[in-house]
Amino acid sequence: MRDKSDPIDAYAAGRTTGIPKSRDGMVEAAQVLRITRRSTVKARTQAMSQICGVFVSAPAALREQVADLERAALIRTLARRGPAGAARRNQGGPAPPGPSP
Template sequence: MISMTHDAREITGGVDTHGLTHHAAVIDSIGRHLADQEFPATIRGYRDLLDWMRAYGSLIAVGVEGTGAYGAELARVLAAAGVGVIDVDRPDRKTRRMRGKSDPIDAYAAATAVLSGRATGVPKSRDGVVEAVRVLRVARRSAVKARTQAMNQIRNVLVSAPAMLREQVSGLDRSALIRTLARLRPG
């Protein structure tokens, strides 16, 4: 039997992502835990994470939790380096209760999900026309919500306003109400 050298060993990575740090783990082709380590969620940290994983062997793929959120930039960096990136769902609550919650456990679980074939999610690219439309929809939704909150606050304040002001603005539609209130001055 020919033994594989350290460099020829096939490995799979897993990453538990957070806002400021990412916890990475690597496993071999039969699922043995090789190592885990935490890295800052920065461009330098992503590069260090990739170099660290590759030091354990030939990197086949990396399972990343949250490729649409905290893991988005890491997924882009890994893909640009030619590494296969798989979007991995966070472990469900039952699994977390049974096994516990820790960053190393979640990172190893992400790697194991990729190796076993349970995780097959393709990360969103987060660029192009689709991303531009998504950003516009997020901004619009936020603006509509802010407008609704402002109108609710105005109407709530008017409930206890002096009768003269309430009578002046009663029955006005939203646009007329805003114009009228904008012209008012204290005193």
């Protein structure tokens, strides 16, 4: 081991500032955004999987109504038909208005 000595390594290690890096730079901000996006995509995928799982046991009439809808249209349709809408329809009242934009 040529040119290797513990005193030199110790001196080099002692020259570090000992101050931790700040976590407010652009790299850290990009990392937070990447992690947040990954988490959001995962949650959206899980929600769609749950919705599709519920349709397996849903009445055939409901399955036919939503079979050809794209994801956004499906979510809007289900939001309008939500639990409050189902309760009002069962009582003969009007369905609640859709979500506000």
